Amino acid sequence: MKKMLLNKAILLAAVCGICFSCVTEPQISGEPKKWHKITLTFDGPESDEMADINPFADYRLDVTFSLGDKSLIVPGYFAADGQAAYTSAKSGNKWRVHFSPNATGEWKYEVSFRKGKDIAISDEEGEGAGYMDGQTGVLLVGKSDKSAPDLRAKGRLTYVGEHYLQFAESGDYFVKMGADAPENMLAYDEIDDTPNVGDRLKKWTDHAQDYNSDADSFLWGPNKEKGKNLLGGINYLHEKGMNVFSFLTFNIDGDDRNVFPHLLKVGLDEYEEFANVKKNPKSWETNVLQDRFDVSKMDQWEQIFSYGEMKGMYLHFKTQENENDQKMDGGDLGRTRKLYYRQLIARYAHHLALNWNIGEEETKTVAQVKEQATYFAQNDPYQSIAVVHTFPNEHEKYYQPLVDEATDVKGFSIQTNKPDFHRVHSVTSKWVKASAASGRKLVVAVDEPGDARHALVPDKDNIDHNNARINALWGTLMAGGAGLEWYFGYQHDHSDLTCESWRSRDAFWDQCKVALDFFTQNELPLTEMVNMNEMTADTTDYVYAKNGDTYLVFIKEPGKIEMELPDIGYNASWLNPKTGEQITIDGQTENEKINLDSPFELDALLYLTK
Known part of the structure; x- marks a missing residue:
């Protein structure tokens, strides 16, 4: 019975165009951790940058990674001998996908490897290319062990509907x-x-x-x-x-x-x-x-x-x-x-x-x-x-x-x-x-x-x-x-x-x-701050503020800052934008109207916060 099943499997592989003896598990490199690059390198058809069947257009490698309701379809590419950065190879049988998981856990993957004229950029299903097509597997992904400045400690930088991108792991907003x-x-x-x-x-x-x-x-x-x-x-x-x-x-x-x-x-x-x-x-x-x-x-x-x-x-x-x-x-x-x-x-x-x-x-x-x-x-x-x-x-x-x-x-x-x-x-x-x-x-x-x-x-x-x-x-x-x-x-x-x-x-x-x-x-409430230059007597000054909470006032040359706040009780400090020198003002504001002289010879930033 076992021999009969094996023969049937070989027959099915031949009908589907699969190189039965060539199907191997992918080589997995990189650390299997959240936010890290995990690379899956497959043994596929031998090809060359100049092959008649164009490896960049006439094959399409995609791998679907899924964890619960999370699913990512990650495109792959022809990688020559898999060591081309070192060998300068132009040919080989290596095909590669880079996966950067956004969660820990047991990620399942399924490989799609198709062939056909310009299939790489087509929405058509295409013909099965054999080798790793249909292959499945599991990646067990743990927590990252990196620390800043390595971005793997902060997670992916994502658009969250604000004027600043946000790191998915740390929650920090990004200023470049x-x-x-x-x-x-x-x-x-x-x-x-x-x-x-x-x-x-x-x-x-x-x-x-x-x-x-x-x-x-x-x-x-x-x-x-x-x-x-x-x-x-x-x-x-x-x-x-x-x-x-x-x-x-x-x-x-x-x-x-x-x-x-x-x-x-x-x-x-x-x-x-x-x-x-x-x-x-x-x-x-x-x-x-x-x-x-x-x-x-x-x-x-x-x-x-x-x-x-x-x-x-x-x-x-x-x-x-x-x-x-x-x-x-x-x-x-x-x-x-x-x-x-x-x-x-x-x-x-x-x-x-x-x-x-x-x-x-x-x-x-x-x-x-x-x-x-x-x-x-x-x-x-x-x-x-x-x-x-x-x-x-x-x-x-x-x-x-x-x-x-x-x-x-x-x-x-x-x-x-x-x-x-x-x-x-x-x-x-x-x-x-x-x-x-x-x-x-x-x-x-x-x-x-x-x-x-x-x-x-x-x-x-x-x-x-x-x-x-x-x-x-x-x-x-x-x-x-x-x-x-x-x-x-x-x-x-x-x-x-x-x-x-x-x-x-x-x-x-x-x-x-x-x-x-x-x-x-300074843990500024960046996503709640807006430009409010009209707040100062000199509208050539810059004001960036969350009203009633945080005010940044930038003056371009020595002088006074005159403005009216909605209330009192703000801590105040100065920053020299050129040198980084900081001066803290004792106490808190006791009046809504402030009139402060800059302590610096050029531009200055006044920082007011509750």
Whole structure:
């Protein structure tokens, strides 16, 4: 009887196209703990980046993870030999899924592995591809043992209908602060097959001194020796108290032209010669395999992002830029764009703190933007937010329609255009208030304060950074903005394209840390606070308050604060926004009207709380 049953099983496997002898349990790596990346690596069909049956389009690996009423469909991807970050492999039989569970317990999983022309981006059921298709299993997930700044101690950063994202485990609201530049951060000479158009390939040598041994397991290359300088840079940002960095993942035909996940039709030398002429934007059409991806390069990117997560970093994925946002499908959500988005989601969506920026300096139509945001909402199992960034003078064109109706866009990435940053506060306040009035609060962050030429200049050009601090840094936070990323102007050393050292703005990161520490360490009722500049006698002051409870009053220059409170009994203290010096005022307010002199020589913050 046993032999008969076995024969029937083998016959069924043959009918279903299953490689019976090849079906094995997946290799499970990573710690099986809440919020951790748990990787399931399956033995599937042997393939290659250039195989006739396209492994990126003609196979679809999805794994459904379920626990009680929780269920996540997580997309997977072709992983070559499973060690491509180290071996630079282009072929193999490994297929991979990254799962980041949001609860402890016994998670069940079921594998769907289908094949067919463009099945990866199809809603059709498709044909069973054999191997692990239909396989089931169980993962026993325990509690995380990590501590801050590791984001696994805080949980996933989620949109909760407020102007601030919230960590699901700790309940803390997130205020971001860090680097928007260089946009070509991933143009790094130790990442596989990265070209050197314009001699802009980075070495990040200044950050060799910042390398920490806690990054050892995130290195790559055949001897696990590559990546030290860039990982040192990320550690530097962390040591300065910053919590975000951004990067383009596709800049073909753009400003830099060195960063993309796709394979080339030509050699690097030929691509570099062609792409070196910016006004010859034909690289995408003539030099690129638009539906094939570089497995080892994307694996090496993952090493960088994973170290960032461990160091408490929010990952700002800029999926396109102005010059190339029409390149995929003429701006539409077509085959090429869907394949690209699916690779990003399958490989990187598990990270706990990120946003999908639909395009830097957006020029697609509002309808196209909405459709692409919906694609992320429907296919990212972890529901990280999609944001929109556009030119300083086109806010109304894009942001107003996205305020007027409910869409899957959950945030705005603001850019302004004045060298003294004076537009930042008013623009941020406008869209924070407009989205609140619509009944759908959006996460409004300032990701390019200042103008293109100067923006945040190096310390050697302006060690004080007074306008950046007063008008942009505090201007954003006092308007209800969710934080800032700092763009580096193109007229200065270590610009948006040429930066290889975040230390070039070392003094300013200290000023950013003063603000970030204040907003994150004082248990402010952030989701209940609103901009109330009209409360002071001088309406050029900034006021951010929960009326009757907490008041932050920021003055831009030495002088008095005159305002009337609804009652008495407030504790008061001063903060020097430049240095972090704090002065506590004895006693509590005894009158509704207050008239206080600033104790500092420049700007100052008055903190009133019950």
